[in-house]
Amino acid sequence: MYQNKDYLPQNSIQAMFKKLLIFVLVSLSFTICQAQETMAAYIGEWQGKTENANALNLDVTIKRLKGKNSQFTLSNTKEIVSHDFQFDKEINLVLDTNFVFSGIVNDARSEIKGFIKNKGNLYPTTLYKSGDAYKGKWDLSIVHYLQPQSLRLTIKESNIPNDEYRGYPILGGLWCNNFKKENTTISFVDNNTNLEFEGQLKGSEIVLNIGLLGNFITKASFRRIVRSKVDTRTNKYAQIRDGWEIATKGMTLRKMEEDIRNDTLVGIEGVLVAQKGKIVYENYFAGFNANIPHSMRSASKSISSAMIGIAIDDQIIGDVDEKLYDFIPQEYQYTKDALKSKITIKDLLTMSSGLDVNNKAYEDNYQESDNWLKTVLEAPMVKEPGTYTDYGSANPFLLGVYLSNRLKVPLESYMVDKLFSPLGITNYIMNTDDTKAIPYFGGGFRLTPRDMLKFGQLYLNGGVWNGQQIISKHWVEASFKRHVQLQDRNKIEYGYQWWHGGYNIAGQSIETLEARGAGGQRIIVVPALEAVVVVTAGNYRNRKSYLSQVLFETHILPKLVN
Numbered sequence: 001m002y003q004n005k006d007y008l009p010q011n012s013i014q015a016m017f018k019k020l021l022i023f024v025l026v027s028l029s030f031t032i033c034q035a036q037e038t039m040a041a042y043i044g045e046w047q048g049k050t051e052n053a054n055a056l057n058l059d060v061t062i063k064r065l066k067g068k069n070s071q072f073t074l075s076n077t078k079e080i081v082s083h084d085f086q087f088d089k090e091i092n093l094v095l096d097t098n099f100v101f102s103g104i105v106n107d108a109r110s111e112i113k114g115f116i117k118n119k120g121n122l123y124p125t126t127l128y129k130s131g132d133a134y135k136g137k138w139d140l141s142i143v144h145y146l147q148p149q150s151l152r153l154t155i156k157e158s159n160i161p162n163d164e165y166r167g168y169p170i171l172g173g174l175w176c177n178n179f180k181k182e183n184t185t186i187s188f189v190d191n192n193t194n195l196e197f198e199g200q201l202k203g204s205e206i207v208l209n210i211g212l213l214g215n216f217i218t219k220a221s222f223r224r225i226v227r228s229k230v231d232t233r234t235n236k237y238a239q240i241r242d243g244w245e246i247a248t249k250g251m252t253l254r255k256m257e258e259d260i261r262n263d264t265l266v267g268i269e270g271v272l273v274a275q276k277g278k279i280v281y282e283n284y285f286a287g288f289n290a291n292i293p294h295s296m297r298s299a300s301k302s303i304s305s306a307m308i309g310i311a312i313d314d315q316i317i318g319d320v321d322e323k324l325y326d327f328i329p330q331e332y333q334y335t336k337d338a339l340k341s342k343i344t345i346k347d348l349l350t351m352s353s354g355l356d357v358n359n360k361a362y363e364d365n366y367q368e369s370d371n372w373l374k375t376v377l378e379a380p381m382v383k384e385p386g387t388y389t390d391y392g393s394a395n396p397f398l399l400g401v402y403l404s405n406r407l408k409v410p411l412e413s414y415m416v417d418k419l420f421s422p423l424g425i426t427n428y429i430m431n432t433d434d435t436k437a438i439p440y441f442g443g444g445f446r447l448t449p450r451d452m453l454k455f456g457q458l459y460l461n462g463g464v465w466n467g468q469q470i471i472s473k474h475w476v477e478a479s480f481k482r483h484v485q486l487q488d489r490n491k492i493e494y495g496y497q498w499w500h501g502g503y504n505i506a507g508q509s510i511e512t513l514e515a516r517g518a519g520g521q522r523i524i525v526v527p528a529l530e531a532v533v534v535v536t537a538g539n540y541r542n543r544k545s546y547l548s549q550v551l552f553e554t555h556i557l558p559k560l561v562n
Helices: 010-036 254-261 297-313 330-335 345-349 358-369 372-377 393-404 411-423 447-460 473-480 547-561
Strands: 044-050 057-063 066-074 079-087 092-098 101-103 111-118 121-128 135-139 152-156 167-171 179-180 185-189 196-201 205-212 215-224 269-277 278-284 428-431 445-446 484-486 491-493 499-505 508-517 520-526 531-537
Touching: 010 152, 044 111, 044 205, 057 111, 057 121, 057 445, 066 297, 079 092, 079 215, 111 411, 121 411, 152 215, 152 447, 179 358, 179 531, 215 428, 269 447, 269 547, 297 393, 297 411, 297 447, 297 508, 330 372, 345 372, 372 393, 393 411, 428 531, 445 447, 447 473, 447 508, 447 531, 473 484, 484 508, 499 520, 508 547, 520 547, 531 547
Parallel strands: none
Antiparallel strands: 044 152, 044 215, 057 066, 057 135, 066 079, 092 101, 101 111, 111 121, 121 135, 121 428, 152 167, 179 185, 185 196, 196 205, 205 215, 269 278, 269 531, 428 445, 484 491, 491 499, 499 508, 508 520, 520 531
16 A cells, blocks of 8 residues: 555644644633623722823814815824814814714914714814814723723613513713624713724723724723722812812811711712802712713703893893794794794793793603704793792793804803803813704703802802803893792792702801703802702612702801801
């Protein structure tokens, strides 16, 4: 028999075959496990870090601000987005249905005051001239769950019937969009920022690429949080150059801090107290800090009221007796009838329009409709305007629409020029209405707790901050007046988007004026004690938003009184 030197004995072939079979079976088993792996194994809280600590602090650059040769660029260590556009007098660059850059160049052409409109959020960014370019920043890490070295990813069980997967990744307590899973690969879009996430489930680790408009920004690696090892220490911050002065002798609130740490006061994220114009207490919890804008929810309504007052001071609006329909766009005038024609600005400020917009059908659904303004204005009238007070967000939403139609400049620019800039407020986010065009006056602002405190101090000072009269004293007094009783809120007395509160401490009766928002957001002005208190919290779905009031009444007010 011919002996080929490459010929292998039978026993060698069998040995190789067995090894190959074992390899195939192991590989197949691993692949099947991957394919069958569900999100159930990943339910829980995860903390991540980006590759670069500044990866989400993006550079915004505009070059060659001249005609059609102008260029807009987003970058970090590398270019992320670049787009040419034509410049006339103002910039309105649409990169995507969810992403627009708008800006106004000042007369000296030394700066551009701009806004990035991203997924219904307005981020302010001022670009300053540097050579032949204008440069600024867009810091996405001001969103609390996008801190670059402490990103938060929560995976919860799905509540959707017959859903294919048991869990979804969510960021910051919001559901994601467009979740997809194939084997160990997942992808989703953050519901709030429109950032795109795509990557791998790796057992003890989740590795995700983060992108925007289909372009890569950075990579992040997440590890599971072991709850017993979470750092529950508070975060104190020293002097920040924002106009606030720190009192030499501060306030001690050890029992309150203990109750927050052991979850007796669950969900509290920030507590600040100012007295006689100085900060006497400031502390942050649950990963928050002084530089993170916090969702104010309906506490934003008090800011909306302030803007109406400023517009009256500027004689853009005559007075609160002006009629709503005088400045409603023509295309919606068909909704006007004998009763609706009587609705005034005062009726909207006091939740007394008479529109049936605060029942469950409208309050829950107008923001989910294709056209918010149409849905609200088509609501039937159930009361004569000014005769019945029913709390909700649609009335102040109409205030925003009304004011926007009175202005010759964008509403957000007017707010910056007249309120935010004079207060030194630069680190904020504004939510927009369904058109993504104007700030949402029904509850759409995110300010840092320090800036919320500043807004309360402005009202305590009769409209003055750092010696400048920003809002007239007359408007502050009118806003604080007891105009109505909220019929659906135990007849609590209400001003122009300010709640009246009353407390009994050590035999004393203490009256307060409060901006209140869902989840436990509070700006509490205490005129008799020359104090302002801010509490921020995350109690949105657990029915414990009342704990912010408990905290104020139990821990802070006794200290202020004594």
